[in-house]
Amino acid sequence: MTALLEITDLSVDYGEGAGSTHAVNHVSFTLEHGEFVGLVGESGSGKSTLGFAVTGLSKPPARVVGGSILLDGVDIASLSQADLREQRHGGIAMVLQSGMNALNPVRSIRNHFVDIFRAHGHVARGDWASRAAELVGKVELPASVLDRYPGELSGGMRQRVSIALALSLEPKLMVFDEPTTALDVLVQHAVMDTIIELQKKENFTALLISHDLGIVLESAQRVLVMHEGEIVEDAPSRQILEKPSDDYTKMLLSHYADPRAEVVELPGFEDRHRTPAAAHPPTVSSRTRRQDQKAIVVDHVSKVYPAPRRGEPQVTAVDDVSFTLEPGQSLALVGASGSGKSTLAKLITAVEKPSSGSVRFGDLDVGSLRRGQFRRLHRDVQMVFQDPYAALNPLHTVEYTLTRPVVNFTGLKGLDARRRVLELLDTVGLSPVEEFAAKLPHQLSGGQRQRVVIARALASNPQVIIADEPVSMLDVSLRAGVLALLEDLREQWGVSLLYITHDLLSARVVTDNIMVLNGGRVVEHGNTAEVLRNPSDEYTIRLLDAIPNPGRRDVA
Amino acid sequence: MKHPTRRRLGALVAAIMLTSGLAACSIQIESAPDPSIPKDTMLVAADNGSPLFERNFNPYMTNKRTAAFYMYEPLVVLDNVTGEEHPWLATGYALPDPSTVVFTIRDGVKWSDGKPFTPKDVAFSFDLLKKYPTFDLQGIWSYIDTVETSDTTVTVHLKAPDVPAAQLIATTLIVPEHIWKDVPDPSTFRNPDPVGTGPYTLGNFAAQQYTIDKNPTYWQADKVAAEHIILPATNTQLDVATKGYDWAYSFISDVDGAWVGAGNKNTYWFPPGGTVSLFPNLTKAPFNDLNVRQGLSLALDRKAVGDSAAEGYMDVAGQTNILLPYQQNLLDPSIPDSGLVTQNQQKALEYFAQAGYTQQGGKLVDAAGTQLSFTITTANGYNDWLKGVQEVQKQWGAIGIDVKVASPQPAAYQLALRNGEYDLAMGGTGGTGSIFRDFNSLLSSDYLKPVGEEAVFNFERYSNPEADDLLAQYKLAVDPEKQKQLGYQLQNVVYNDLPVLSLYYGGSWGLMSDAKFTGWPSAADPYASPKTYESTPLLVLTHLKKVNDD
């Protein structure tokens, strides 16, 4: 039996001439019939470029510059556009990352199917309706979605529809490019389960492209690890998990752990056995730097938004939540998207006002602050944003970005302000400081940007830092460093930390206490390690189950 | 990347060069008459739609169809170029005393529906104007006291002795009593099916063009040559020049090239139709000083102003308010050089010096050293005037006067003129065909109004008992010779006292084609104005001859 897909010496370049870069560099591998193979790599590894090349969808500036892609002995790279189109039926299908955007917003789901049937003629006209219903059934959607438009469906449903559409081609090979990345944790898990079961039932060959080694190991039989345009390891999943041979693979693997485990260690984080008794209070020396430590008190706070349109109920984003963030404490706020955790962060930072209840910081009533009074709050309560790409003004140097809060909050000017800025850069580990001060955001990596964001939050010497998913946009290998920085700051500066995340593992390593939010309500709270090891609420359990865990699943 | 760009740029440059090259040679427009228009039919640009025609033949309305003038006739046709009177529906009129006018009504005239025309129709028409004052655009009822008729005459009793009023009254258009007496509201009546005494009756009417046909029962039918006249609603100058029009009234730039050059035996005649003048505001200093007016007048090169305004087609006007050469017989021969004032900057400066203005550093300044400075007001859109004013500005600027130009919209210009709220304003004088009216409206203190109040005439606000006395005498003068002498004296008032500064003649822009009809008014045969509207076309239409009349 010959291999279904045989890739030999494939190279893909970006751009032409001197300015070109090698995105995929002399890559060779094969896929056997019926295999489920994962392709893992971090951003910039060339994995998606490879996926697009395999499916014949490379678009300028990407160009296949060498090698062959044999599907059942036919070289896809050399096919004409028309022939390539012909072979889509019964050949290679692809599911793109964001199901939200992969469907034509002005065409009903049914018409999406009809377009494919019509293009390939593989389904008799009379069977269109039944076949389409059957296909959406396979991805566990009711036939009624056929008459919906993409905008009427949730992200998960749309991704399922794209899978069904790809499936309608009766492909031999399905390429899934980050099929769940843009989805909510719980939905991610469900969609992956569907993919895995479909692959078993329909017996197509699957290539799963993902940045998340956990997801890949959980589903694939074999894993290709890609790094800087090359495949550094190609081995069965179990072998990758147990005996990784490449250093890069090992590094990736080291960032996975089960938050439920008794001992959780990540690179840079030795487990500190967080128990209520052993919580790490700020060191005495750092505490003395604070004159007036204040707590954030959230008291029976609710936030109700008006109905999005008439005739629909109003939306309760936060429902009667109370908690206190003591000075020096770290508290994780976890939940899936829509659980109200971000709204809560807005309420605490006065971006939004509570519908009822109160938020107090010391004697400051946060809910009643007016625009002009924000400085009073922001002197002590600062924020670290989710997306380091969006959180820095692309036109300002690091120095400008950091100087502004220093000038506004500390009153330092001129050289003193500059000294303070350099100090901050040093604190967040960006040295040589002079050099980084002069840089613009686009000259920094994601991790470095996030450090600048943290430095900015520290500029006013705040008492509280609210970190909203500070690492979710970063590559796995960079996350630990940023988390460790937050942890250090809390310990050394006596800053209390409100850590908002959907990622229970990171919550486990940086926080003492945890609150689980569902539908705007607190469903569980307590010591982080205890709650995660012995979850009592069903929602917490679902969240925990949704975490891909390379070790949990029986690898084939 | 680089190559295609350069090539594209090259193509662009080539295109520009090519088009500019083409632009260098001009294109002569040829006239090509529509062959479907027969030889006995005249194509006339006389009536403009708005842009479509409204079927309105009520002769008393401002917005009537022009052809209403070819259907309704006055008692007397007054030609405004020559100032001659032509007896029309009246065979003549007499003034037994200066307060009574007796019109003898022409016998044998029939309305186009066959009913006879009688003195009763005349009296009815006069009454109509009394009842509906908006119809009385000439204001005849400000002179008329009563009207009575006999079988052959209409006698008008005036409120006061006023000989010249007879002429005004005589030009009123006459409508048939038997039709108009049943019209419920003549003030809004649009008279869609006109019945008149004139040489033509309405043929086909469409919103973009209508035809009038020769009235077979016309009282001088034998003199009417054109069987049909076509009047289109849009007559752009390009249309006029290219489509074989027989008669048009329009100023065309470069008439010799564009109109005559287009072929079709085109000719033109541009007799003066009035005088374009500058009205000084006589209530204001320094214009109330005759020396200043003299200075201003002598500083002008009127030839250049006229050339600038009318592209060289109109003559310079003398300072007499008389249209030359066609009213030569009315001109006082004792006035030197037919009243023409030639530029003489030296003399102008002398006059200015008498008024206290001297030239200093190229500026004309008063004793206090302030430069003489004023604004000339003209109407926006009156482009010949504007060009003339710009030339005046240049000339006065040359002797050191700071002249500004204001060109408000015509309505605002009118208001400024009437209210006396201007320094100097452009305006037209004379050209009515009646010497009395020409001078009365210019000089009579009857029309004098203070600044800020609307004056209907005498916009410059001239007041001179001598002139008033001359005008009063004129009203009583029945004898033509006496009238002539009074006219001479009035001319001298204008010539010496400079109530207005005459610049150049406003033209009557007659464009004619000899291709189908001949006998058009011309410099050689100036029997009537060449204009296509009002009553003078009656003179022309009864004067033309068909070509190849065999």
Added chain:
Amino acid sequence: MTSVTIAPGSADVSAAPRITGSGRGRAWAYVARKAGLLLLTLWAAITLNFILPRLMPGSPADAALAKLAQNGPVSDATKAAIEAQLGVPTGNILEQYVAYLHQVVTLDFGVSYTFYPQSVSELVSTALPYTLVLVGVVTIIAFVLGTLLGVLAAWKRGTWLDTLPTLAGSFASAFPYFWTALLLLFFAGYVGRLFPTSGAYGPTATPAFTIGFLGDAIYHAALPALTILITSLGGWILGMRNTMISTIGDDYVTFAEANGLKPRTVALRYAARNAILPNLTSFGLALGGVVGGSILVERVFGYPGIGYLLFNAVTNQDYPLMQALFLMITVSVLIANFLVDILYGVLDPRTRR
């Protein structure tokens, strides 16, 4: 699998937004919302039309009288008579406004100063059909044609099918309307004698719904139509090309290609179909510009529409006529925009949610 079993798919299916109310109900709500906005905008435009002349120097009454007085002496009695006849506004500003609103609602705009005794409504109603048909039909043709060319240009990006229409289009759309009109008039009308040079139909024809008359009308409309087409086509080509280039880069187009749909389907039903939506909005907003341009075009060709009439009104200071025409043009554009909005609603399922 762990102890807590979740029905696969249930998590995201249940997370779908609830679909409430009937689609038809929402469609009507959309129409009602747009209609409400239309009424509000209409009111604002009508009020603007009321305020505008009152903000300007000189009262319209003075201007009207000055205009009439040009014809000869106006006695005081006549003056009063004319004032009454022309409906020169009386009363305080509020009373004037109420009277004005009443006039607008009853489409009674008084008497034209210039074309007395014709009423403004009479003049407008004879001219309006010509402009509506000419501008309406040509604009739609230009939009459709330009959109198709734009689709082609974007799809064949970088080829001559792209470069030629884009360059020619951007050049032609920079032509002043009246200049294009003058060139066409001169070359096709007078030099080439291919088309009539003025009027909406033959000089002797009477408007009627016959084949002959319609043919004649189209023949007469050819040059004005061509002018509007030439000058407005480029804008639509460019607009469509640019939005389509954006949609070609969208994921659903890539996905449609990945699914092996026919290129024509991908180009038209996916890329173009989505690109047309923002272009439709521009279409509505650009209508005002086209109508404005057509004023100049009508002036050049002596086409008896609203534009020519407006020009006449402006040169004659016929304020009632001018105002009524401005109002008519504005109202037409507003209504066209409303229709475009409705069409947008039909074409974009998202608006119905």
Added chain:
Amino acid sequence: MSTQSIPPSTRAVRAIEEASIAPAPSPLKVVLRVASTVWSNGKARIGIVILGLFILVAIFAPLLAPYGARQNGFDRSADASAAHWLGTTAAGEDVLSQLIWGSQISIFVGLVAGLLSTVIAVLVGLSWGYVRGFGADVINFIVNLFLVIPGLPLMIVIAAYLSGGGIGMIIVVVVITGWAWGARVLRSQTQSLRSRDFVTAAVFSGERPFRIVFREILPNMTSLIVGNFFGAATAAILAEAGLEYLGLGDTTVVSWGTMLFWAQNSNALLTGQWALLFAPGLCIALLATSLTLINFGVDGISNPRLREGKQR
């Protein structure tokens, strides 16, 4: 190239972000970068060259023009000759000289009216994008009103009332009717920028709203503002020509629009003087085209997908 494996949608987003951003800290450098990006576009380069030529002609009109703008006394309506390359007008003025002098007015009106509309658009767009609630609704309504009201008829009506105001009046009228489009575009960009984290971050840095608008948001819209300026200038040039052609401007000034007005008035076509009609129109068209072409390049900055190059 670090973005290559980011899936297409985010890649595009990031590309936009990086494009509208790139290496400059000061607005001046942003403008320079905009300029160089624009210059890299072939069409835009043609536009810049044409515009540059016109500006040079306008500046050096006194040196280039063989005669004065209003200098008359030559043969009337003469054909092209060695003395008068493009012939003379019916008033006996040199057409070529008028064309050269006239460029000053058209370019002046275009640039000034474009600049003023852009300033208003920026002020309204930014404040409107930044305020919320009833105020925003009111502005929204007003802007939409100005967007849908047909511009030229409004201009004509206003100009008819404000007659005799000359160039200043034309600029005012063009600006009144021309700011709304830019305000709308800039407003939506402001809204999308103000929801970006770096704006929220500026609030956390203790920045005042004024500084946030002008130091954080405004510089990020440079390319849109530049594009709006060229668009508004194009519209202004065409509007000016239209108004002057209708005789609603100051007819005593020599500009391309008034040249066409006088040409029409003295029936240049009829006298065969069609260079008189053709040349100013062509200049207006070329000037407007040059601005449109430049905007091709500017578009490429705000939307990288529109940059030059073969895509399929």
